[in-house]
Amino acid sequence: METATKNQSPLVFDRKNLSDKILLELYESLLMPRRIEEKMLILLRQGKISKWFSGWGQEAISIGAVNALEADEFILPMHRNLGIFTGRKMPLERLFSQFQGKLNGFTKGRDRSFHFGSIEHHVVGMISHLGPQLAIADGIALADKLSKEQKVTLVFSGDGASSEGDFHEGLNVAAVWKLPVIFVVEHNGYGLSTPSEEQFAFKNFTDKGPGYGMEAIRIQGNNVLEVYQTILKLAEDIRKNPRPVLVEAITFRMRGHEEASGTKYVPKQLMENWSKLDPVENYENYLEEIGVLDEKTKEKINKKIKKKINDGLDIAFAEDAISPNLENELADVYAPFQQNVHPPSENSSKAEKRLVDAISDGLKQSMEKYQNLILMGQDIGEYGGVFKITDGFKKQFGADRVRNTPLCESAIIGAGLGLSIKGFKAMVEMQFADFVSVGFNQIVNNLAKIHYRWGQQADVVIRMPTGAGMAAGPFHSQSNEAWFFHTPGLKIVYPSNPYDAKGLLNAAIEDPNPYLYFEHKGMYRSISAEIPDEYYTVEIGKAALVKEGTQVSIVTYGMGVHWAQKAVEEFGISADILDLRTLLPWDKEAVKKTVKKTGKVIFLQEDCLTGGIGAEICAWISEFCFQDLDAPVMREGSLDTPVPFAPNLEKQFLPVDRFKRKLQELIQF
Template identity: 50%
Template sequence: MNSVNMAEDGLVWQSEVQRLFVDQPTVREIPYLFRPCISLITGPCLRPVKKDNGPSISNNFMIQAHKTFSRRQALELYNNLVLPRRIEERMLKLLRQNRISKWFSGIGQEAIAVGVASALREEDYLLPMHRNLGLFTTRGVDLYRLFCQWLGKADGYTGGRDRSFHFGIPEKRIVGMISHLAATMPVADGLALASKLRGSGYVACSFCGDGATSEGEFHEALNLAAVWELPVIFIIENNGYGLSTPTEEQYACEDLVDRAWGYGMGGAKVDGNNIFDVMKAVAKARKLALGGQPTLIEAKTFRMRGHEEASGTFYVPDEKVEEWAKKDPLDRMERWLLDNEIVSGNDELDAVREKVDATFLPELERALKADDPVFDRREHEQRIFAPADFPERPSPSTSSERRFVDAIRLSLQQAFEEDEDFLIMGQDIAEYGGVFKVTEGFVEQFGRDRIRNTPIIEAGALGCAVGLALEGFKPVVEMQFADFISCGFNQIINNIAKGPYRWMPPLNITIRAPHGAGVGAGPYHSQSPEGWFMQHPGLKIVVPSTVEDAQNLFYSALHDPNPVLFFEHKKLYRSIRGEVPDHCIPEQLGQAKVRREGTDASIITYGMGVHWARDTADRYAEQNTAIEIVDLRTLAPLDLETVKKSVAKTNRVLLLQEPSTTLGPMSELASLITEQCFELLDAPVMRCSSLDMPVPFHPDLEKEYLADARLEETLENLLRY
């Protein structure tokens, strides 16, 4: 079905919604104390708090909107409203029959989804939530595949790998939700940034509920959109409740749209059960967004059923349900059609419903009989990582001595010179060059569009990277310190890592994370969190130990089509040097290296551990004890074959890591060696780790905390066993 495009059809409504956007200077130009709310509400933002029980509309249930509205357009709009309602009613029957597992009802909220999809253009991105079935149906998605998705069938959009509306359709410009609310809002920023950088002329429109507006990613997304003046629209479907928590227990402001003023962006409050108000607001917001002013729209509506069907509505007062039932968007549309003589009677309305049923019921019956998915382990595993295909490059003819930090800088610079799709985001990375000066001078060479300072928003920047990657960019995100990566954990684990397995194309995202202790930086600037991510498939984890690897593995990470976490040890930045080629050499990630041959014991390690192991092995060499050192280089994928060969050679294994002992990276490796190499061992697998405590600040304390303080003692115990 085609959406009703207001710009093309020239629709005009004499509507109170015209007051939504105040004709005035941009928010930034208005003195702080005199900025009015850009919303339907008159008066200043600073006003007494009054709890709101519904949209401020008159008893006249529908604002007249028929001046140039053709019969065809009106009936098409009504058809688009009826379709999701009829589908939902049928899905509720299937739920009661236990033929689907769960349903999040959008009954009573159809005017928002249908209105938004009708007002936007096909090239605009939609990022829906649970109750936005009308977006999918108005965009004309394949109904058979849609039903298969809900039924968990093999022909669903995720083939049974994910549920309900947790999917996207790139060809329809739809980016699906995840269960973590507000997490796709920064993704809309990335999609919008891609439009702005390329001059593509589309907007991204992201949905959330009233409950999600308390999430950090909501605020990070709004702030980033406003600061970068992105072509993005945020829609709040304020339906009165979180799951059961009413809005008056969720926020203290009178209206959620008031937050738009605080972020310096446009805002509108609309009657979400009036499709004309929604369309008018979205059409205006689209125009403003393309001009550099993102907009927050609060659509007042009501959830007529439970958060999901199992939760019920016992916590909702009966009188509130009765009040909102009178504002049902379909009933209002039908009365408008009749009052304006667009249809002659109920028979014509019945005919539309019958036509709608004939459209979807056969597809639903077909989906009910479709095949269930069959688990093919190889197929599922192949979805985790896309193949990395590096082009052949001539061997570099010259080389230079570089520090660890210089090697990272060179690979980043070379990639940026070769491919304009690379850009980097992070805190203080532009003119300042980053706290470790890796990008110093880059803004002069590559410009501020590609070297982008962000606010202090780890999650917002990472979510933005997802949107950019979906549009073919190759974003790099710098964590100022690896410790702060915890603030972006949700985006990394639940959006970035799982995305390609669920439905997304490969995401070429590289995350730089300066990690490690030994520089007296204390417990919040010294952590080594690389092990946190090993148990989450979909992420490659690289930890170089040499200048050559810092250069080549980072260049490889940048060109790998999969998400890569690249951990750079802060102490190594300026403490080691090496003669390396003047041009980067890419290689497949996931290959360990034997740094030193030996026969008496194997130290298996990575990163800073390689240097500790070398110093110790040098001392033992003086005693004619040959220690082999295996540098893992990547923790995911893990090169177990190289490890097994070393175990078979020396029969004794010491696993060395900088992170604390419990559940560190070497815990997993110890288990694998015990399982697969037990008969090759002459002694128990031993670990040498930093202590199970936060990293202390004072250098003397930090020295005793680190694994290096116990390495020789642990190795001696292994050799004597």
């Protein structure tokens, strides 16, 4: 049954071989979110909750799905899937505390409604951007497949959210990798107020499945038995024969996108037609018709549900409003981790290695150390990556752990998060740092915020080949570390030499928090050093004083370290050169110490000058080291233009010559 028409009959149910017990369990499960909604709408009018996203009319999809899966199989719901949360038996008092922003809620008041997850209940909640959920489901399913667990992951999308690129990427990756994912599209006809015909040109989502190389099934989403039986059968089959399947559930939302928006944009006749297909009323009538449900049983179930709701609300309302605790807020930005630095042994053998070799060496040793570490990226398999860092890895570690990916950065980063949810570690290689913009949302809104929101670590390292100097133009040369420096929850490292390159990469992989690991392409084969062969790590958050002097302090990182060294040698300047190494968190004590020592400081970065990392650190120096300064705080960076292609233009773009002039000016001040 695809759409509601004026003469459409009520829903037709077929119990098949389902017992009376299961039929009644489904009824009680279906009734719970409806009764909660009824209560929440009252509380909303009373001003006791701030907002409500209604799933009224769509409950059968959630209830059919959650009851069809095993309790330890992950479900990734959206904001109209209250039944997933109640179906997984989450304590109602915690759900209600979540809705009210109380401490006992799943996000401790840090996020709203269903923007949370619970590993205990095998639920991973949404973020407001909707589409990124699908890639996380891919990662969870990949973990199950790698572990040879016969499990299914189910993820929801609305028909509106399907217009996002993440929808395409999520389905495409699942199809290519044959992941055991059920993609459920709740086709309710509207994305907020925009009707389907203004969202997409096709009629049904079942038309899309074959294009991805996957099966597609259309069901009547208001029929709880049809949903339950379809998902149950699919899940049983997919566990034995892993593959993705697209399920289109035709339904209708009977209330506004959220209550304030109303439903005036819906034609009256359409609303009346769908009201005849109410999933709760129709199923209740069916059970009464076949003699499974009588008034006494109905009253008993309603009374039981009402008591649970009222008891939960009493507990939630009795809970005090959150009292802000600054220490707790800051402590939860990152997953707890105490780094134990592994220095190389004194008798460790050493070998001359280029920066590119050091990175490859560290990555290989981390793969040997962590059997749950999965590498993902474009062309990293047989080809070994465009810079050959993973050359030979596929042969040594296998195609399961060294995974060529489609060109879909967002889905692969999201899959890395999904792997982390299942206890894996993930390394995602950006072919060039410039391409990370396609996966920006996953990094700054999923990886960075997930621990602060609901305590889930994001054990993902993203390698970022970066930097200019090779006449590669504006899309293969950008320094984009400042894009992420502003985002709490991320850690950023940027080595300037082979020793640090290996040690910082190993350290980043050890840490269960999300990392951006920047590696300058221009240093890959131009910088070399004798470094230990064995596994070792470098302390995160600790700068390195690579040269000592008395006249001036140069604070920098990456290629800037080498530019600074050449400049002081050229002019015979006695300078402290401080290599930050870790950009987030950066070493305030080391910066303060060198400024206090010389009284003059200049920050050098390859990134464009405006809004760069140097701006923040120079502002901090001006605020906290003012009494130690003998001259204005200076900084230099690249021009505020895109990176040009022609070598002479690129040379002008880069800050080397301007830095030399400004350094001499500072010395003479």
